[in-house]
Amino acid sequence: VGEQRLIAFQYAANIWGASLQSTVEIRVSAQFTALSCTATSGVLGSAGATQSRANFTNAEFANTWYPVALANSRSGADALPGQPHITANFNSNLGNAGCLEGSGWYYGLDTNQPANLVNLVAVVLHELAHGLGFSTGPTSVTTGMHASGFPNIYERRLFDITANKSWPEMTDAERVSSAVNTGNVVWTGQQVLSAAPNVLSGTPQLTTSPANTTFAVGTAAFGVQLSASQTAGQVAVAVDGTAPISDGCEPITNGASLNGKIAIVDRGLCTFKSKVKRVQDVGGVGVVIVNNVSGAAPNMADDATITAVITIPVVSVSLDDGNIIKSQIASGTVNAFMGLNLNQLAGADAQARPKMNAPNPVEAGSSISHWDPSALPNQLMEPNINDDLSHSVQAPQDLTLSTFQDIGWTIVGTTPSVHFSPSSLDFGNSLVGYGVFQGKITVSNPDGRSRLSVFSVNISGSPAFGRSHDCTEAMQITATCTILVTFDPTSLTPQSGSLTVTTNAPGSPHVIALSGTGVTDLSLSVTRPKRPSRTGASQNQPEVFEVTLTPPAGTEITVDLTCEGAPVGVTCMVAPPRVMLQGSPVTARVTVSVAGRSQRLKSTLRTTQHTLRVRATYAGVSRTVDLPVQLTR
Numbered sequence: 001v002g003e004q005r006l007i008a009f010q011y012a013a014n015i016w017g018a019s020l021q022s023t024v025e026i027r028v029s030a031q032f033t034a035l036s037c038t039a040t041s042g043v044l045g046s047a048g049a050t051q052s053r054a055n056f057t058n059a060e061f062a063n064t065w066y067p068v069a070l071a072n073s074r075s076g077a078d079a080l081p082g083q084p085h086i087t088a089n090f091n092s093n094l095g096n097a098g099c100l101e102g103s104g105w106y107y108g109l110d111t112n113q114p115a116n117l118v119n120l121v122a123v124v125l126h127e128l129a130h131g132l133g134f135s136t137g138p139t140s141v142t143t144g145m146h147a148s149g150f151p152n153i154y155e156r157r158l159f160d161i162t163a164n165k166s167w168p169e170m171t172d173a174e175r176v177s178s179a180v181n182t183g184n185v186v187w188t189g190q191q192v193l194s195a196a197p198n199v200l201s202g203t204p205q206l207t208t209s210p211a212n213t214t215f216a217v218g219t220a221a222f223g224v225q226l227s228a229s230q231t232a233g234q235v236a237v238a239v240d241g242t243a244p245i246s247d248g249c250e251p252i253t254n255g256a257s258l259n260g261k262i263a264i265v266d267r268g269l270c271t272f273k274s275k276v277k278r279v280q281d282v283g284g285v286g287v288v289i290v291n292n293v294s295g296a297a298p299n300m301a302d303d304a305t306i307t308a309v310i311t312i313p314v315v316s317v318s319l320d321d322g323n324i325i326k327s328q329i330a331s332g333t334v335n336a337f338m339g340l341n342l343n344q345l346a347g348a349d350a351q352a353r354p355k356m357n358a359p360n361p362v363e364a365g366s367s368i369s370h371w372d373p374s375a376l377p378n379q380l381m382e383p384n385i386n387d388d389l390s391h392s393v394q395a396p397q398d399l400t401l402s403t404f405q406d407i408g409w410t411i412v413g414t415t416p417s418v419h420f421s422p423s424s425l426d427f428g429n430s431l432v433g434y435g436v437f438q439g440k441i442t443v444s445n446p447d448g449r450s451r452l453s454v455f456s457v458n459i460s461g462s463p464a465f466g467r468s469h470d471c472t473e474a475m476q477i478t479a480t481c482t483i484l485v486t487f488d489p490t491s492l493t494p495q496s497g498s499l500t501v502t503t504n505a506p507g508s509p510h511v512i513a514l515s516g517t518g519v520t521d522l523s524l525s526v527t528r529p530k531r532p533s534r535t536g537a538s539q540n541q542p543e544v545f546e547v548t549l550t551p552p553a554g555t556e557i558t559v560d561l562t563c564e565g566a567p568v569g570v571t572c573m574v575a576p577p578r579v580m581l582q583g584s585p586v587t588a589r590v591t592v593s594v595a596g597r598s599q600r601l602k603s604t605l606r607t608t609q610h611t612l613r614v615r616a617t618y619a620g621v622s623r624t625v626d627l628p629v630q631l632t633r
């Protein structure tokens with residue numbers, strides 16, 4: 001049996017090994033040992049990471065715990081040489097007296113286990129998934145506390161609809177509340193959200209008319225699958241010959257009134273499948289099992305002792321809902337419709353975000369670290385094993401691998417791509433002292449079957465180049481991020497640099513060439529046009545200058561021109577007041593005039609030699625040139 005167990009274990013390990021990319025070996029320490037168990041329920045297995053790591057090379061998020069196997073995969077180095085990264089325990093007592101008696105392990109590598117046996121490969125797949133990161137890790141669901149104040153990577157994808165917060169955003173007390181906020185904690189990672197509509201079915205439901213009441217239902221591991229096409233029929237309560245007469249545990253006595261109808265049968269005293277078989281035998285077209293205890297509508301296990309093929313659909317409802325249906329029947333004819341509501345994914349919220357297991361009271365080790373049990377088809381990472389699991393860990397059967405992509409695993413066989421637009425950045429001739437020039441590089445994942453992670457964005461070469469970026473979040477299928485590169489030349493020579501981007505895509509590190517040349521400033525020169533008469537401005541005769549603005553080659557700037565320093569009574573006008581320079585010189589005309597002959601003017605113009613000044617301003621930088629003016633009273 002040890003050899004059979006090892007073969008099954010290795011088979012499950014191989015499935016993960018073929019799915020997750022890691023150049024570092026992942027070691028699992030596993031044993032069969034006595035785990036918590038009673039005659040009717042028990043723990044099949046338990047597992048977890050042996051350590052969590054934060055702030056390692058290529059961590060997607062700083063100050064965030066990662067299971068050591070994921071940290072190793074990302075950093076490319078083994079943080080625990082020679083030691084296990086995952087520990088796993090499996091129940092050695094399964095099927096023994098006092099521990100799920102009549103059950104036992106199934107060691108086959110297929111999924112054809114008898115109904116009473118538990119598929120070991122599926123359980124190993126499940127437990128290894130916990131150790132690989134499907135877990136709140138060191139974060140406690142009972143106290144809400146973060147180890148050393150750091151959230152676990154898994155929490156970054158957990159969102160509480162009621163609190164409208166992700167788990168890392170919450171206080172400890174808010175996390176405690178969220179852990180029991182049944183049906184309101186969802187996964188928000190993009191890979192899972194993309195996969196969910198391909199993995200999850202519609203929600204099974206039962207609707208009755210004329211009341212038009214819709215009930216949540218449990219489903220069965222036997223019988224025909226519910227589908228979007230509804231099974232319809234009048235509803236009638238099944239009666240057998242022996243009290244309690246509506247549990248369907250003896251042959252049905254009101255068969256004539258059940259023929260072609262949907263039968264209501266109470267839970268208890270015999271197996272679900274045996275009840276359904278008896279209804280099928282008298283021509284019923286469907287069965288609604290009513291719970292006999294309070295709580296949710298139960299999911300219904302198969303009964304291997306009944307070999308008859310069940311060809312009708314069966315659902316269960318809660319005790320309260322069963323009583324509502326019975327009271328509807330008491331007041332008149334009731335028709336029912338059983339099927340899937342395709343507008344609502346089973347196990348997801350209204351926005352199609354898969355729900356996490358959040359039972360109240362909290363269950364340490366189970367709460368939040370599993371999907372909600374309402375997921376359909378049944379998922380590997382539900383808290384309880386279901387005997388209809390496949391051994392697939394990925395879409396379209398299962399969401400686990402998508403979850404792993406969402407926490408930063410790279411998936412084997414899907415290679416992200418990376419595209420930079422533009423692929424190099426040349427700032428050309430850039431004015432020294434003009435300010436900081438900015439260029440933009442857009443990073444995308446064009447072929448995008450798998451997640452592109454941008455690990456670092458660094459710049460080297462001329463200190464005139466700088467960068468900022470929003471590429472810290474690993475990129476999803478259609479996302480882009482932006483790297484802003486700045487160029488602030490301080491010298492008049494060509495500058496070069498490199499932008500180095502490391503990613504998980506082929507070709508990393510990717511090097512983007514940066515270039516630019518600092519060029520001389522705008523120059524201003526003054527000339528006086530030839531004039532026929534004397535120089536100097538007077539009240540009769542304005543003085544005119546020409547200011548020539550010469551930009552450096554290859555630049556385009558817009559310059560505002562003003563004249564300052566004119567004494568009272570003197571005007572100094574520049575025309576045009578704004579010029580656009582496109583590489584060649586432009587001349588503006590400055591006109592200085594004396595306005596009038598008032599007493600005040602005369603005293604102001606005591607000195608006849610004045611210096612006026614033309615100021616050229618562009619992008620907050622200004623340059624001036626003086627105008628020597630002789631003013632005449």
Ligand SMILES: [Zn+2]
Nearest residue numbers: 126130370383
């Ligand atoms: Zn589990």
